[in-house]
Every structure is written in C-alpha cells, then in structure tokens.
Amino acid sequence: MPQRYCCICSNHANKYVDGKKITMHRFPSNDKVRKVWIKRCHMIRSDFNFKNYDQTRLCSEHFVGKCGPTKEHPIPTLFPTRIFKLSRMDASESTSDASDQNKEESMDTSTEMESVQTADTSLHTTGASEYASLDMHDYFGSEFTTVTSDFVHVNKCTQTVFAVSQDQSVQTNKMSTELKNNFCQTDSNKCDFLCQASKPDIVFEDIQESDEKIMFYTGIPNKGTFNLLFNEIVVPYHRTQTDTVKNCGGRPRCLRIIDEFLLVLMRLRLGLLIEDLSDRFHISRSTCATIINTWIDFLSVNLSFLISWPDKETNDRTMPVDFQMKYPNCRAIIDCTEFFTETPQSLSNKSLMFSHYKSHSTWKALLAINPRGVITFVSDLWGGSISDKQLFKKCGILDYLEAGDQTMVDKGFLISDLTTPKGVEIIIPPFKRNGRFSRREVEETRRIANLRIHVERANERVKNFRILQGTMPITLSKVASKTFKICVALSNLQPPLVLR
Numbered sequence: 001m002p003q004r005y006c007c008i009c010s011n012h013a014n015k016y017v018d019g020k021k022i023t024m025h026r027f028p029s030n031d032k033v034r035k036v037w038i039k040r041c042h043m044i045r046s047d048f049n050f051k052n053y054d055q056t057r058l059c060s061e062h063f064v065g066k067c068g069p070t071k072e073h074p075i076p077t078l079f080p081t082r083i084f085k086l087s088r089m090d091a092s093e094s095t096s097d098a099s100d101q102n103k104e105e106s107m108d109t110s111t112e113m114e115s116v117q118t119a120d121t122s123l124h125t126t127g128a129s130e131y132a133s134l135d136m137h138d139y140f141g142s143e144f145t146t147v148t149s150d151f152v153h154v155n156k157c158t159q160t161v162f163a164v165s166q167d168q169s170v171q172t173n174k175m176s177t178e179l180k181n182n183f184c185q186t187d188s189n190k191c192d193f194l195c196q197a198s199k200p201d202i203v204f205e206d207i208q209e210s211d212e213k214i215m216f217y218t219g220i221p222n223k224g225t226f227n228l229l230f231n232e233i234v235v236p237y238h239r240t241q242t243d244t245v246k247n248c249g250g251r252p253r254c255l256r257i258i259d260e261f262l263l264v265l266m267r268l269r270l271g272l273l274i275e276d277l278s279d280r281f282h283i284s285r286s287t288c289a290t291i292i293n294t295w296i297d298f299l300s301v302n303l304s305f306l307i308s309w310p311d312k313e314t315n316d317r318t319m320p321v322d323f324q325m326k327y328p329n330c331r332a333i334i335d336c337t338e339f340f341t342e343t344p345q346s347l348s349n350k351s352l353m354f355s356h357y358k359s360h361s362t363w364k365a366l367l368a369i370n371p372r373g374v375i376t377f378v379s380d381l382w383g384g385s386i387s388d389k390q391l392f393k394k395c396g397i398l399d400y401l402e403a404g405d406q407t408m409v410d411k412g413f414l415i416s417d418l419t420t421p422k423g424v425e426i427i428i429p430p431f432k433r434n435g436r437f438s439r440r441e442v443e444e445t446r447r448i449a450n451l452r453i454h455v456e457r458a459n460e461r462v463k464n465f466r467i468l469q470g471t472m473p474i475t476l477s478k479v480a481s482k483t484f485k486i487c488v489a490l491s492n493l494q495p496p497l498v499l500r
Contacts, residue, residue, distance in 0.1 A: 006059035008044055009080060023060045025068050027053040033089060036075055044079045063087070200281040204258050218265035219465055219490045229493070230261060233302045255281060255291070263288070264295040268487055271466030293479070299489075300482035306489035309376050309400045320498045323371040326447060327427060331405040332376065333369050334397070334413065335455040336388050337462070338362040339381075339484075342474040355384030363472070363480055366395050367462075367488070373454045373497025375462075378488045380481040388412040398422065408452055454497050461491040 005012045006024065015022040028034050038050045041058070050056060060068040062076040064087045069075075073087040207213040211222040220226045234257060255263070263281055266272055272280075278288040310318075315331060323330050343361045344350055353361040362384030368377035379395035392398070392415050401407060403423030409415070416426055429448050430441040437445065463469060465487040472480065 005057070006061075007048055007050070007056050008041060008058065008062060011059040011061055017061065017066075020060075020066060023068050024057040025060065027056060027058070028069070028074070033074060036089070040076055040079070040084060044082060200255070200259060202262075202280055203256075204262050207262075217269060218262065219269040219487075219493075220265070221494050225493050230258060233299070234258075234261075254283060254287075260291050260295065264292055264299070265490075267292055268465050268467045268483065268490070271469060296479050296482050296486065299486045303486055303489040306492045307375060307378055307485070310370060312402065312405075315370055318500075319371050320500055322451060322498075326451070327406055327408070329404060329406040329425070330371055330408055330427065330451075331401060332397075333371070333408040333452055333455045334366065334392070335410065335452075335459065336364055336366050336391060336412070337459045338364045338384055339463075339468050339472055340470065341472040341477075341480075344474055349383075352383035352385050358384065360384075363484075364391065365484060366391050366397065367455065367459060368397055369455050369458050369497075371451075371498060373458055375458055375488050375492055378485055381484055389415055389418075393418060398424075408448065410452065457497050458491070461494060461497075462487050465490070 006022075011017070011022045013022060013024045027037050034053065037058070038053065041048070042050055058076060060066055062078050063069055064073040064077055066078070075084075075087050075089065077084040077087045202217075207217055208223050208226075214223055214226055215221055218226065220229065259281065263277055267274075267277060274285055274288050274292070277292075278285045281288065283291075312331070316328075319328065319330075338355055338358055339362060340358070341353065341361050341363055344353060350361070353363075355362040355364065363381040364384050364386055365381050366377075366379040366388075367375055370376050377397050377400065379391065379397070382391055382394075386394075389412075392413060398418060401419070401422065401424045404425075405423075406425045406427055407419065408427040411429055411431070413426070413428065419426055427448060429445045430437065462484075467483060468487060476483065
C-alpha cells in the first residue's frame with residue numbers, strides 16, 4: 001500500500017502548510033532522475049529503505065516553489081537538514097559515481113561563506129537574531145548544530161550555526177524565505193529522543209516584558225508575581241514529574257516546565273480549546289490534554305494556600321475604615337455564584353443541575369470575602385438546584401465563624417436559625433413591611449449595598465477566567481471544582497478590592 005506520509009518529514013496528504021495543500025509524489029520512472037531522488041533522500045535518511053520506491057512518497061515541500069516537481073525543477077532540493085544547490089538535471093547529477101558524491105560533500109565552506117555574505121547581507125542582519133532566539137529558547141537539539149550543509153554561516157555573537165544555500169535559479173530574497181521556512185523543520189524520527197522540535201508560537205519570554213500581556217494571557221498581574229508563584233511550585237512539581245518518569249518508565253515531555261505552566265494558565269484565562277493549544281505549542285492533542293489534567297490536579301493542591309481564612313486579629317488589623325465605622329465585627333461577606341454547563345442526559349442529574357433562577361443547567365458555588373475584598377473561603381461546585389441556605393449549611397463555612405462575628409449576606413440567605421445558636425450576627429437588607437420601606441430601612445439598605453458590592457466585584461474577577469464563561473462542557477464535571485478553585489486562587493493574586 002502506498003505511503004500516506006512523506007518518507008523524509010512528517011507531512012501527509014491533505015495537510016495545509018502556509019495556506020498550501022501538501023501533495024504526495026511518487027518516485028519518477030526515469031532511471032536517471034529516480035537515482036538522483038534516491039541518492040539525495042538517502043543522504044538525509046540513511047536508515048530508510050528506498051529500494052521499494054514504488055510505494056514511497058515524497059511531499060511537495062521538498063521542491064523549489066513547494067508545489068512538487070516541475071519541468072524546470074524536477075529534483076528535490078529542500079530538506080530539513082540540508083538544502084541542495086541544483087534543482088535540475090545536469091551532467092554531475094545524472095551519474096551515480098561515488099566520486100561525484102564525495103566531491104559535492106567536500107565543498108570549501110570558507111569560499112561559499114563569502115559568496116553568501118556578498119549575495120544577501122540582509123540575511124545576516126535579520127535572520128541571525130531570529131535563529132539566535134530559537135537557539136536561546138533551547139527548543140533545538142544537538143542535531144541542529146552538527147548538520148551537513150552546502151554553506152555554513154556562523155553568527156559571531158550567538159555562535160548559532162545554521163544552513164544556508166544559494167539557488168542560482170531563484171531570487172535571493174525568495175531563498176531567504178524558503179530557508180527560514182525549512183530550517184525549523186526536522187526529521188520526525190530524529191526528534192523522538194530530543195526536546196521540542198520547533199519553538200512554540202508563544203513562550204513565556206514572548207510576554208514577560210509586558211505586565212499587560214502577562215495579565216491578559218495568565219490572569220497574574222505582573223512578571224514579579226508570576227516568577228514568585230512559579231518558583232514556589234516548580235520544584236515540587238519537577239520532582240513529581242521526575243519520579244514518575246523514573247518509576248513508570250515514561251518519556252520526558254517536550255515542552256519546558258515554564259511553558260507547560262503557561263499553557264495551563266492560557267487554558268484557564270482565555271478558555272482556549274485543547275486543539276488550539278496543541279497547535280500553538282506544536283504538540284499533539286493527547287499530550288496537551290495530559291499536561292492540562294496533570295497540572296490541574298497539582299495546582300488545585302499547591303495553590304490552596306492562596307485561599308485562607310484569616311484569624312480575628314488579622315481581620316481587625318486590616319479592616320477598612322468604612323467597615324470600622326459601620327460594622328466593626330464583620331468577618332465575611334457571603335454570596336453564591338453560578339456557571340452554565342451542558343445538560344446531562346440522566347433525568348435525575350437534570351433535575352439536580354437545573355437552576356430556576358438561571359433557567360439553565362448550572363454549577364453553583366459559595367464565596368466569602370473579608371472586608372478587604374480578598375476571597376477567604378470557596379466551596380465545591382454543587383448542582384444549580386440547591387438553595388443558598390442549603391449550600392451555606394453543607395459547605396462548612398459555619399465552622400469558621402465564631403461567636404460575636406458579623407456576616408453580611410443578601411436576602412436569599414435566610415440562615416438566622418443556623419447562625420443564632422452559634423452567636424453569629426447576620427447583616428441582611430431589611431424586607432418590606434406594608435409594601436414600603438421606612439426612611440431608616442432605605443438608609444440601611446443603601447449602606448449594606450455599598451459594602452456588599454465588593455463580593456460582586458470579587459465574583460467578576462473570578463469569572464474573567466474565560467474557562468468559566470459560556471457553557472462549560474459536561475466532560476469537565478470531574479475537574480470542575482478543582483478548576484474553579486484554581487481560578488479563585490489566581491484572582492487573589494491581584495491587588496485588594498478595598499483600600500484602607
């Protein structure tokens with residue numbers, strides 16, 4: 001059966017590269033041309049058996065113009081580790097003598113370096129910095145620094161070595177574009193034991209210079225906070241991964257650990273799909289899903305320190321002036337929030353998940369903030385049918401409240417029968433009597449609303465993580481609570497909502 005994949009690279013039929021559809025081409029029937037094809041392919045992949053050339057295919061990316069063999073350029077020239085000078089038949093290519101092959105491989109590199117430098121000086125100035133950046137990110141293995149090439153150019157500043165070739169039949173600027181496109185490609189078999197074969201579309205170094213970009217992609221306010229958080233969790237995570245690889249015999253992942261962390265934060269902050277992230281980071285979908293699931297489990301445990309219930313002394317010391325004047329014993333402001341999710345197939349689960357308030361299947365959680373606006377308690381996610389009172393009773397927040405504390409809630413929390421026996425005072429807006437509010441009740445409602453609005457602002461910060469927006473897939477039900485708590489923990493890294 002003919003091969004669906006290229007014998008040199010990982011391209012396959014019907015794949016699109018730079019807007020062009022990849023086509024597969026059989027080896028030519030002409031003996032002389034076929035021998036040149038086989039000779040060049042064998043120089044790139046010595047481990048491949050090209051004797052069965054009837055079933056072997058070569059993709060269009062290895063020809064001038066990247067449209068397959070043409071009458072003007074019937075010979076493949078563009079390869080991952082080498083670019084040949086000639087793309088058409090001549091006397092030297094039509095023979096298969098070993099002496100001609102050795103002659104081609106033993107070209108004087110110093111002479112060719114001069115010819116390349118005089119042909120295109122822009123390649124030295126613009127291309128070198130890009131290749132240096134690729135090398136600095138360490139997404140290329142040693143194979144890229146020891147490739148055999150027709151021309152070799154050494155960047156004196158970065159000591160980066162890359163292959164350069166000059167095709168007399170193509171304009172110099174076109175040659176530079178083709179070189180850039182082909183340099184980052186590598187043989188898939190050779191890279192199985194290396195790290196990432198090519199640099200991802202985005203890495204941490206691309207966003208670290210701008211706090212706005214870090215906030216946009218990760219939800220963390222600035223570079224300093226990102227580095228502190230990363231240094232706090234990277235060591236135990238790296239040890240966990242190393243022990244897993246040693247004990248289970250797994251192979252190391254291709255992404256750097258900081259880029260795995262960035263990938264997961266982008267998944268939470270931007271709500272990107274796994275297919276999108278796998279394309280951005282040049283990894284398979286299964287690898288991307290494994291990275292996300294592993295990090296979600298890890299972060300849900302190691303970021304729990306960001307959500308902590310402060311003691312009464314700390315709460316009093318950090319109490320804002322507005323609360324000190326009106327509600328000096330306020331310990332927490334409580335509210336519930338809901339997130340849309342897909343409707344489950346089970347009828348019993350449908351009734352548990354359906355929220356009459358939202359008229360949709362939802363997850364429901366309870367949040368509590370201190371007077372400074374920092375989230376100090378978060379419950380697990382429950383089905384949307386649960387009431388505010390039942391959620392308050394089951395989530396366990398009552399165990400944190402002490403006698404003499406005040407708790408601010410809205411009118412849906414009719415929990416005085418739960419808090420009064422413990423000596424906890426409930427701050428709740430007054431209800432209408434005789435169809436109207438008195439002047440004192442209007443003033444009290446306004447005063448409570450002005451202070452309670454901060455819990456709504458805290459909910460907004462959490463919901464800015466787009467993984468929680470829209471309709472969450474029902475497939476995330478097993479990790480929904482962990483994902484929600486991670487988003488809450490990351491939102492606590494932002495400055496307090498209420499100033500002193």
